[in-house]
Amino acid sequence: MSDGYQLFMSPQMAERIRSHGAETFPHECCGALLGRDPAFDEKSAGPREVVELFRLVNRRDDSPRNRFAVTPQDVLDAEKAARAHGLDVIGWYHSHPDHPARPSQFDREHAWPWYSYVIVSVMNGAPAEMTSWRLNDDRQDYSPERIEIRSGAAV
Numbered sequence: 380m381s382d383g384y385q386l387f388m389s390p391q392m393a394e395r396i397r398s399h400g401a402e403t404f405p406h407e408c409c410g411a412l413l414g415r416d417p418a419f420d421e422k423s424a425g426p427r428e429v430v431e432l433f434r435l436v437n438r439r440d441d442s443p444r445n446r447f448a449v450t451p452q453d454v455l456d457a458e459k460a461a462r463a464h465g466l467d468v469i470g471w472y473h474s475h476p477d478h479p480a481r482p483s484q485f486d487r488e489h490a491w492p493w494y495s496y497v498i499v500s501v502m503n504g505a506p507a508e509m510t511s512w513r514l515n516d517d518r519q520d521y522s523p524e525r526i527e528i529r530s531g532a533a534v
């Protein structure tokens with residue numbers, strides 16, 4: 380993929396991720412990205428696209444500021460929610476309170492390849508930069524994924 384990865388979402392979807400981050404500030408928010416990916420659906424040759432969100436509770440009470448981790452129960456709950464919408468879990472999002480929207484070492488160690496990882500920076504309570512990443516198959520590093528905001532994309 381010489382063009383790199385792309386993740387499509389509507390302005391409303393982007394706004395919902397940002398406002399979740401503002402809501403939980405100064406703690407991290409986290410959730411699942413529900414949507415479509417050509418890998419799951421041969422009928423749709425479209426791009427990977429977020430069409431619904433599923434909020435998760437940040438269970439890391441010891442360090443809720445910088446310790447986002449998806450548990451096996453989260454995965455089950457998110458997949459159930461996705462099926463209810465006729466969608467798949469295509470990734471995960473979380474916020475970085477008062478930190479840049481770059482994956483941390485902890486993020487890398489707790490991520491899986493293939494999924495999209497959206498990170499929104501929340502500075503002083505206000506949502507700032509939002510980025511997306513995919514962990515490489517060797518799990519050593521991330522590749523950036525371009526977020527394409529477009530209206531009326533979700534059908």
Ligand SMILES: [Zn+2]
Nearest residue numbers: 447482483486
């Ligand atoms: Zn993080």
